[in-house]
Amino acid sequence: MTETHSALMDQVYRKQRFFYDATRKYYLLGRDYTLRQLKPDAAAHILEIACGTGRNLAQVDMRYPGRYLYGLDISSEMLRSARAKLGDRAKLAQGDACDFDPLDLFGRAKFDRIVMSYCVSMIPQWQSAIEEAVDHLAPDGELHIVDFGDQLRMPQWFSRNLRNWLARFHVVPRDDLHRILNGLQEAQVTHKQLLRSYVQYACVRKGDIADRPEAKVEQYG
Secondary structure, X not given: OOHHHHHHHHHHXXXXXXXXXXXXXXXXXXXXXXXXXXOOOOOOEEEEEOOXXXXXXXXXXXXXXXXXXXXXXXXXXXXXXXXXXXXXXXXXXXXXOOEOOHHHHHXXXXXXXXXXXXXXXXXXXXXXXXXXXXXOEEEEEEEEEEEEOXXXXXXXXXXXXXXXXXXXXXXXXXXXXXXXXXXXXXXXXXXXXXXXXXXXXXXXXXXXXXXXXXXXXXXXX
């Protein structure tokens, strides 16, 4: 685990975790859209990398009851909130998204669905985190990513002010996410810019996916 980044995240979220969910719902858009795309089997094992307060895992549990849930986060402070929210509904562990052993942390090596929600913009070595996630996908598994888009369809003043504000929280939109994902081996990538490119969503599928229909694009607020 990168101790420096872990300490930074604890510093950022030590107080923010108490009002994180109440405030982030206004600008971390597309999270529920992403969860709707999961469509896991009844016995699916679902991991969220950078699970934060556990908000998304709680939504997954409500939408897809009975699945096996796991959460990883580098911040011990955020995990305190996640444990309070989820109780025994999910297995939670502290770890670095770029280098973790799920067999050691969770007793399971592979997952049917992995979610990365608004974390690639915060992880310094985010390409390594994506490669690590794909490595832990089960055959036919899917990695679902949602994060800030490139804002090319937004007014320039909006994009400029948004990025300046995000930088205060160590957040950097990954404009080349699509290019990085397309470089992955033995995987099919679906990538979409949503809400006038405020949001980008991607799904990386492993296994024999030639006959799978692409998920329907939905509009949301």
